[in-house]
Amino acid sequence: MAFARSRQALAIAGVLGLALGATACGTGNDKKSDKASSPECAAYEKYQGHDGKKVTIYSSIRDLEADRLDQSWKQFEDCTGIDIDHEGSGEFEAQLGVRVDGGNAPDLAFIPQPGLLKRFVDSGKIKTVGADTKALAEQNFTPDWLKYSTVDGKLYGVPLGSNVKSYVWYSPKTFKEKGWQVPTTWDDLIKLSDQIAASGTKPWCAGIESGDATGWPATDWIEDLMLRTQTPEVYDQWTTHGIPFNDPKVAEALDKAGTILKNEKYVNGGFGGVKSIATTSFQEAGTPITTGKCALHRQASFYANQWPQGTKVAEDGDVFAFYFPAVDPAKGKPVLGAGEFVSAFADRPEVQAVQTYLASGEYVNSRAKIGDWLSANNKLDINNVPNPVDKLSVQILQDPKTVFRFDGSDLMPAAVGAGTFWKGMVDWINGKDTATVLQGIESSWPK
């Protein structure tokens, strides 16, 4: 294969820092504006008039996922002539602040934490959403979603992607072999856990190590149990510090989570004891399910991407997820989720055009078709969602019985939500008692 060889030679040349003649095939650069009048561009008519303009986007999305983003707005770029320049960074949360303070803000940022968004609003950096964008966002999203990017009655961002966190991953194959039933109530879940534990396997596996974000998977557990042991209103009070962090209600949720997470009989299948949760990376925490060393793993919908290559993710496949059951089904179906918001640091017309486009049904369907993505945007057609777990998520999000709440740690001030709450959970797993942990987090809440 001459092609492969030339590629290799070039890479080697690059490695040696040598200058070799280029033999790579250039990709044809189509002239964009010529296409604007073609039929497939009809949908983008209202975004026209910014040919040749550039819009920069900054996000935490990298590598393959970033490719998918680029692909998702390719047609928009071709038709409108707007050049979208996306940059993803693993240091997004910290670097965004540096760039904004340094006077080098991106035009748009995909902010996954409403708490962070609010901070930039407070310092006057984020522009309010334009009238067109606002109108479209109000059509396409429920007020529940928009309230997370609304400060003092003004909208500062439009929701983009979402995910559902209230899932328990399991192996349909193993369940079938062993005759286990997918539990639909909390009691069934505990019964099943006991049954599995009695058979000699530790039923649950978990892992909260995640580099400099270590601890977040445990905060998701607590949030899910806050929603299950308390009312949604109490949950809201908790995230806004309406009740102190060491309120007995929070302690109740923590202890409930502890009946699983800190139960040596239940955890940590495939890894060791309770403490191994702290050092197991969240990426590999669920993998023992594929080898039968563990049966249940509570993690968000995006965990679908973490399974080893060749694992079939489907209701009849190697792994799948079921809804993390409610404690009291009469109170409705509490669902924990998260997502990111598109906020603008510039109000040039082309920036607003892109922001509007990202809130539109055209965009969400274009992105969903590429896979592994979903949105709470009600224009999203479930048939455009290829992945079975994402399909289930869309169903849950669109279910009228669903009581949706945003990931609490993303709503809290970063000092807690991305700081002491995470660290507190690590200490808690590592053996510290509930009261001390909660007291520590409470005292760190910014005054």
Add this chain to the structure above:
Amino acid sequence: MTTATPTVPAGTQATEKTTRAARVRKRLNSRTATLVSIVIALVWTIPTFGLLISSVRPENEIKTTGWWTFFTNPQFTLDNYQQVLFSTSSSSGQLASYFINSLAITIPSVLFPLAFASLAAYALAWINFKGRDWLYIAIFALQIVPLQMALVPLLKFFSTGVTVAGVTVLPAWGLVDEQKFAQVWFAHTCFALPFAVFLLHNFISQLPRDLMEAARVDGATHPKIFRTIVLPLVTPALAAFGIFQFLWVWNDLLVALIFAGGGDETAPLTVRLAEMAGTRGNEWQRLTAGAFVSIVVPLTVFLSLQRYFVRGLLAGSVKG
């Protein structure tokens, strides 16, 4: 003008000394020393060696068994390298691109502080002026300023310029794409200077006083002394600092991330490698191969300069 002459005899003297020293050392050469030092060196290398082995093992193997099982159950693959070198991400471009960026960032970022710091170190060591010791101490103390705290003000300097009381003293740089290299050079030079001045001052100030005074008596000016006497004598120290600065810049992530951005027009290897694990970190087996790809250049630089650098540091520490 006799300024150039002292270096020649000094050089020959030094080589005579080293050959004699070599003879002395040979006699002292002991087998135990060799054995112990080799054993320590090998132990020192085990962690890196483990990574090397891991980098040629399949993803699943890395995640489930220790690297030493490779010897009993060798499963060899170049997939990790394949993925790292030929990038599976279309939007990020080829690794070679980032390699060039790293070179374009590193070379000037080593040269500028070298030149500026050696000039400054000479002035602080051999030119008499008021308050020079305090100035030296102040520069030395600046080493402690954490570069994280300097990021925002420096970025502001580039992106909005300097205004004093509403008057623009310096305009914004307004750089795009590959021009942003200039920002990175500037930043790295700033951050490197305190250590560079400290290190070079140490060597330059220890040059024999007689030599300097003789040159002054001969009527040589400071620039002339600097060029013809000091520079040749401290080249080894320059090489030493050059290596450290090279390693530091080559391995830097933070400065590049802020001042160069993350695109393939400007971002260095480190930025790309950090991204390579994917948004959710699930592709981290690529890091094993990535780490080795990024080590190649600094290691080559060190190995090729090592002899020169080790032989040389002595010139600076000869006491007058």
Add this chain to the structure above:
Amino acid sequence: MEFDFAEEQPKFLMLMYGLIAFVAVVGGLLLLLDAVPAWFARRREAQLIAASASGTPLPRRRKEREGLFALFFLLPTLLLLTIGLVVPAIRTTLLSFMDRGSNDWVGLRNYGWMFSEGSIIRVLVNTLIWVLLVPLVATAFGLLYAVLVDKARFEAVAKSLIFLPMAISFVGATIIWKFVYAYRGDGQEQIGLLNQIVVGLGGEPKQWLLESPLNTFLLIVIMVWIQAGFAMVVLSAAIKAIPADIVEAARLDGVTPWQMFWRITMPSIRPALIVVVVTLSIATLKVFDIVRTATNGNYDTSVIATEMYNHAFRYGENGQGSALAVFLFVLVIPIVIYQIRNLRQQREG
């Protein structure tokens, strides 16, 4: 996207511009420094001739030109340092007296917070452990190895191996060591070397990074592993610089290797030793990547620089982050005083 060499050309062009700028700036500066005194010299010569011709007394040679020279030598460095470090240091100090959004003055509140918050006190203690241990252990090891390898064969190879970690970034090195410290449950196959050894010796696998204070020492091992190469290279060069006649004379006097080390080697390499210890101390005070990558400061392993970064950049607490940075400035004062003493001695001696 294929790798297209043509697209890389602007980068090489930019690199070339950079190199041209380098030559222009440095060359220009040296030229200026050469040309200006030459011009002064010519003028003085002319003055002398004129003076001798007219019989007027000679104008006195002015002394302050030295200072002018120094200014030019120092100009680029001072300019860059002011922009890149002095201004930020002043800004940080000011911010440390302000609230999280840097809007209002809050006096010493951030400092009060620093010394009352239990977790921060732990951070200060950890930093102290780091800065005491790393320079000591790394320098001692580097010195021992330099002495040892001086008499050994395969010196270059052995030295290169010890130096190898220096070529790896802090983050990369920490990832390597996380592999070493990795843990799998009892009875399972270990993937971490340390636990494999423990299990091989009949022990139970441990979660190394969880156990305080052991974990701080394990992180320090990483730093020592990286920095010992630096110490070894510098000290080895200094040892080789000891004049052979001194060594030979000592040997003829029949000193033992032990005496040789303390009476000849140590005094001779003192300046190099100081450079190494001082450099390592400052590098250790600023240590950041290792802790952040290994534990992110969890399990009581945090140090000042990681907390500073977290507070200033992740938590949006500019005031608290800046106060921690200022505390770093304070910690370096002992090293600065030591350095002043050294400088005094050097000037006198």
